[in-house]
Amino acid sequence: MTRGYHGEHIKEYQWNRMFNRRSLSAVNMDPSTWPISTAERADTYMQMVFAPMERRLDIAIFRALFASSARQARQFVLHGAVTVNGKKMRHPSYLLNPGDMFQVDPERVMMATGKPKRPTKDQKALPSTSTEEAAESEEADADAEAAAPEAAEGEVDTAAADAAKEKHMETLKQLKTRARKIMSQKDVHMRAKQKKGLRKFLKEVKTAMDSTRKPGDPSIAELDGVEAELTSLLSELSLTPAERKAQAKKDETAQAQSAEGSSLGLLTVKQRAVLSKMIATERTNPHDPSKPYATPWSPRDWMSPFAFIPRYLEVNQRICAAVYLRHPVARAGRSEVPTPFSPTLSQLAFNWYLRRG
Amino acid sequence: MPPRIRGSSCQPQLLLNCIEPVPATSLSSSAALGPLRRPTTSSAPRCSQPFSTTPAPQVTALRRKFKEWCEAKQQLREPQRGQTNYVSQFIPVSESGMTRPDMPFPANKHFRSERVLSEKAREMIWRDVMVNGMPLKAVSAQYSVDMRRVAAVVRMKEIEKKWERENKPLALPYASAVTGMLPLAHLRQGEDPFEPINDIHVHSYTMQQLFVPTSESREFTRADAAKAFGDRILPPDQKMRIPELVQMEKNIHAGMSPQEARDEFVKAASESEKAYAAKQQARLQAAEDRKVRVDSGRFEFRFEKINAEDVGPTGRARRGVGWRYGVPFMDRKRGELKIPTSVE
Structure with missing residues (x-):
């Protein structure tokens, strides 16, 4: 025994x-x-x-x-x-x-x-669209919350341009994570063509993010263009009506946010800290579909x-x-x-x- | 003549089909389980493959109860950030209903999940040894961490730094997750000592009961006691890993100020470590001097002198070198275990 x-x-x-x-x-x-x-x-x-x-x-x-x-x-x-x-x-x-x-x-x-790459039985049982929607709405809520203190501050200073850029980065990042989520959740039902589109999209996001990190940085207008393009691409790629709805909501918030961002052009210290922390964790614990375990890694x-x-x-x-x-x-x-x-x-x-x- | 049992009815598959699944109520009293929940899927062992003779897995009452318990204890599934998450938090370990957060196994009260060094503590130890150049014994005594552990921490920290220099990926998410599940020691001032550093191994000779007659006027010390147990038994003063601590305590007892005694201790520890290093160096040098290296470009031949008398009077001593007449050479024999006993 x-x-x-x-x-x-x-x-x-x-x-x-x-x-x-x-x-x-x-x-x-x-x-x-x-x-x-x-x-x-x-x-x-x-x-x-x-x-x-x-x-x-x-x-x-x-x-x-x-x-x-x-x-x-x-x-x-x-x-x-x-x-x-x-x-x-x-x-x-x-x-x-x-x-x-x-x-x-x-x-x-x-x-x-x-965690294993395949979701376990009880995770599978949950309908995937609802989880996605929930995640989306959560994100939207978070965005709204993030925007609120910004409005309250209402100050414009020299760091406005930088902040706006960072804001764009954040949006891009969100779009990226969203695409990844689709990739990871839907890979059972997705067609090859759609998958290809998503991969292309991810690549483009990456190049956009890289270009912002470069010293010879592009203007905000350029970034805006890239963002709009990517958003439209993503909405094209949406698979279900529910998702499309979620996407529309997402776009709205993103637009509102970017509008606010450009008008006020400021991130609070706390937000910036959160953003930098997120970027750091993304660097140490990235999403990588080539790994044999679920990424980002969790026990x-x-x-x-x-x-x-x-x-x-x-x-x-x-x-x-x-x-x-x-x-x-x-x-x-x-x-x-x-x-x-x-x-x-x-x-x-x-x-x-x-x-x- | 009794009626014959038809052969097909004896096949286990058919027998299994005859067995009705036991209803959940009959397996255990419903009062003990609280609200009764019927297992949703696999309670009835239906055989999907009619030709298989393997019996379908039966859901036993114990298994079902275990599953229900697991479902009720969902906080065990995910780690509780920054604290332990053992089963014993739900199961009282004593009659008074007390639970302990550091007992992974509720039935085994002798095993505790001991604290492990935090990342900062390891960094601190590494800095003291490698940057500040403190002797291992002094670091061990300062933080109350075993000397072997100090050496291990420094050794692995060096590898970690090397990986960082080489841009080799570290398992950072894993490290932060695991340290979040374990109790941590930060080696701060005022914390409990991490572990006993003056452990001595209990020799089996010293576990016997012994009667040694001595005169009353004689002073019977630890050294005498050790001698009584056996000729080769050392007294604890010498067996200790950091014997310099004894001298430090003696100095304090003799009236030296603690700071001065400590400085003396660090000096003595440093000297003894230097002497040990020199001894090791001399040993390695002597071993190297015994060898003759001949580099042929492709291979390096190393010649060592041997003594033919090493084979002993029977010619079978283990230290003997080479093939000897009449002595089996087991190296290539089938079935001989070739698992190494040590790795240098």
């Missing part, structure tokens, strides 16, 4: 060989408290039954939260996505030594822990209840590397082996393997 959680992919005879009845333990001998108190004795040996298992490379990868199961971690190792101390390691049963650094290909980690469902990193590992998530610092040890009232079973059950398991080990 306990083996269902602890390395169910490992054969019983292999585990019988690995089992060790002598668990490691440690005591904290703090020199500043030596005269005052004695060190507490470790007492959680029974929870350490599966400590030898934690030394395996595949299980360590799973514990470092680089894979969503030990089996998946094992597959990463077999497929050559894991290095130990900078050298490729192809044996999932490699027993890590204290100080070993293992590193998994970040793309694999993102794939293992990110898998039900991941957080199982997210913990035991003390014998030190993990750097940015480079998807971890160091196996030492073997797991028992301490006073604490054991470092992650096991869901109660002490009683662990004791029974220990006795069971003791008989054979």
Whole structure:
């Protein structure tokens, strides 16, 4: 029963060989408290039954939260996505030594822990048009809210041109995200021709955005032209009547917004901060249909209840590397082996393997 | 003669068709489950393939209950930004109904989700070691982080910086999501110590009960106790990872000011680390001196002197080099495990 959680992919005879009845333990001998108190004795040996298992490379990868199961971690190792101390390691049963650094290909980690590309069953159940409309209306609301404090401020200063440009960028960005949304949601029903049109549209948006970023920047009128063109293109590409309606609404708000933007020509500090933050996240976590996971990346469902990193590992998530610092040890009232079973059950398991080990 | 059972009726598929799906009410008391909800789709095991002998998956009461529980606990699905989201927040761990936010497994009270170093804390450690040039032991004692962890943080931070210089993409969205799910330690002033840094391994010799007669007038120290357990057992003062801390405490006890004692400690730690580095360097140099490298352009041959006596009296010692008469050479044998035991 306990083996269902602890390395169910490992054969019983292999585990019988690995089992060790002598668990490691440690005591904290703090020199500043030596005269005052004695060190507490470790007492959680029974929870350490599966400590030898934690030394395996595949299980360590799973514990470092680089894979969503030990089996998946094992597959990463077999497929050559894991290095130990900078050298490729192809044996999932490699027993890590204290100080070993293992590193998994970040793309694999993102794939293992990110949301899958296909929506899950309950997400599919929602009608896609309604979600789109909801998103659209939300966007519109946000726009309206953004416009309100602008009107209240009502000041014109030298930064007006810059602000207007930024405003345009924002609109372009929104259009882009909208197109992407269509791309990601509708790809089941869309025809090839429509897809092609959308791709072309995205490319054009990109060139427009790039041209604004260049130092020799185009005038606002030019930007306006590009924007109008793209908007019309997008409305042409709209697929359903519902969507067309949403698009009309969107256009209205966009126009109103741009009108306001050019008349008042100002963004509040807060808005600018939000915009820059959005751009930054877009840069680090972009939409990229070529990836094998849903982009922008977000963690898998039900991941957080199982997210913990035991003390014998030190993990750097940015480079998807971890160091196996030492073997797991028992301490006073604490054991470092992650096991869901109660002490009683662990004791029974220990006795069971003791008989054979 | 009793009537024969027709062969076809014994086929599992037909038998399965005869079995009626158990109604949801009979599986468990409805009071325990609250408002009764019939499973919408797959409760009735209808066989879509009439020729398949594989029984359709039965929805058991336990499975159904689990699914209902999951549906009720939707906040477990998405991470709660900046705090842990374990199951034990719903399940009381003691009789008083207390729940603990740091217990991933409600049944196992000995395992806790311990804090991990935050990004800023790692950066701080890296800066202290690599920029300010503080000895590892001093950094470890300052932040109460294990020395091995300090070394690991610096090692991985160096790789991270290298990737940044090379414009290699970092897994930033992943990193921010995972650190948002875990309890974090920022190593600020006044925070609880991160982890015990003076851990010593419990040697199995020291786990026995021992009666050692000594005279009352004699001072019995930790060193004597270690000697009593075995000749090769070290006292904790020497087993500790940072033995300089003991001297620091002794100095403070002798009347030295804490600041002065600390400076002394940093000096001693730095010296001991330098000595260790020099020793390692000398060892590597000696190993290099024993080798003769011959570069042929395509290969580099490395020759090392061996001692023929290394094979031992039986000729089977593990340190023996080369093929020996009568000793099986297991390297190429079928079924031999060739999993490396260490990677340099």
